[in-house]
Amino acid sequence: MTIRSHRPLRVALIGWGAISRRVAALLSNSPSAGDIAIVAIGVRSTARAQDIPTGAVLITDPAQLAGLKPDLVVEAAGREAVAIWGEAALRSAPAFAIASASALTDASLLERLLQTAEACGSQLILPPGALAGIDAIAAASVLPLDEVVHSIVKPPAAWRGTLAEDMIALDGLSAPAVFFTGSAREAAVRFPQNANVAVISALAGIGLDRTRVELVADPGVAANCHRLSVSGAFGRLDIAIENRPLAGNPKSSEMAALSLVRTIRNRIAPLSR
Ligand SMILES: NC(=O)C1=CN([C@@H]2O[C@H](COP(=O)(O)OP(=O)(O)OC[C@H]3O[C@@H](n4cnc5c(N)ncnc54)[C@H](O)[C@@H]3O)[C@@H](O)[C@H]2O)C=CC1
Numbered sequence: 380m381t382i383r384s385h386r387p388l389r390v391a392l393i394g395w396g397a398i399s400r401r402v403a404a405l406l407s408n409s410p411s412a413g414d415i416a417i418v419a420i421g422v423r424s425t426a427r428a429q430d431i432p433t434g435a436v437l438i439t440d441p442a443q444l445a446g447l448k449p450d451l452v453v454e455a456a457g458r459e460a461v462a463i464w465g466e467a468a469l470r471s472a473p474a475f476a477i478a479s480a481s482a483l484t485d486a487s488l489l490e491r492l493l494q495t496a497e498a499c500g501s502q503l504i505l506p507p508g509a510l511a512g513i514d515a516i517a518a519a520s521v522l523p524l525d526e527v528v529h530s531i532v533k534p535p536a537a538w539r540g541t542l543a544e545d546m547i548a549l550d551g552l553s554a555p556a557v558f559f560t561g562s563a564r565e566a567a568v569r570f571p572q573n574a575n576v577a578v579i580s581a582l583a584g585i586g587l588d589r590t591r592v593e594l595v596a597d598p599g600v601a602a603n604c605h606r607l608s609v610s611g612a613f614g615r616l617d618i619a620i621e622n623r624p625l626a627g628n629p630k631s632s633e634m635a636a637l638s639l640v641r642t643i644r645n646r647i648a649p650l651s652r
């Protein structure tokens with residue numbers, strides 16, 4: 380349920396990396412700044428977490444969430460963080476929004492989160508993240524879908540430090556290299572910093588095992604690009620987005636932060652859009 384209150388929306392962010400910092404900066408510069416208070420930042424260690432928003436406290440233990448009475452907990456920390464913080468978030472807040480959708484490939488974790496949400500009357504929210512058109516795919520899935528193909532094309536720098544390094548010579552590329560084709564499940568499990576979006580398109584449409592994913596390193600692009608091709612009883616959808624990478628992390632797109640800002644604002648906006 381959308382929350383409309385006269386006090387600021389109390390938001391706890393989990394993770395204080397590129398996405399969370401961008402979300403906090405965008406919120407503080409927006410017209411809704413006075414309506415939204417970041418009350419806590421969940422971190423693994425307080426030692427390196429600096430420049431946190433005024434009024435926010437650093438927390439390291441998920442049990443601390445309950446005392447803060449958040450209206451919304453937002454994760455942008457990584458796959459493991461969803462398992463660590465998720466159940467406490469759903470017990471202490473009406474909603475828990477996650478960026479690290481790859482965590483949901485773990486069926487037992489997903490089941491635990493959904494059971495907690497049901498028992499507590501809270502909601503697990505999966506924002507569209509770096510993608511476009513997820514609303515249309517989810518609506519289209521009311522009728523049978525035949526095929527969903529998700530192509531993720533990023534500059535070589537975005538694939539550094541991932542399994543892609545063992546599959547292709549990232550530094551020597553002179554043309555686009557497709558280094559993975561497989562299911563959304565497999566893509567998200569193997570590339571948890573780059574293919575969370577595969578879980579988002581899969582859960583909107585025909586599921587983790589039927590959604591086909593292609594991963595590409597392209598020295599000719601500067602953007603993190605997503606193309607979704609969907610066919611089914613509704614008709615056809617073909618949608619492409621070229622996202623500017625975040626300054627703080629080339630693997631992540633600006634749109635991933637923008638999408639979380641939208642999710643947060645929609646909790647209080649009289650017009651949800
Ligand atoms: N849904 C989407 O479209 C996208 C989702 N993502 C997800 O968002 C995550 C965050 O992205 P960035 O901010 O760019 O990464 P980042 O690496 O810049 O920041 C992640 C931060 O979370 C912290 N962290 C890790 N485990 C934690 C835990 N258990 N508790 C608290 N903090 C923890 C790290 O120390 C780091 O400071 C990615 O790992 C990825 O899973 C990223 C891009 C797009």
Ligand SMILES: O=C([O-])CC(=O)C(=O)O
Binds near residue numbers: 571575630
């Ligand atoms: O930001 C993006 O373009 C997608 C991404 O990294 C992810 O899904 O993990």
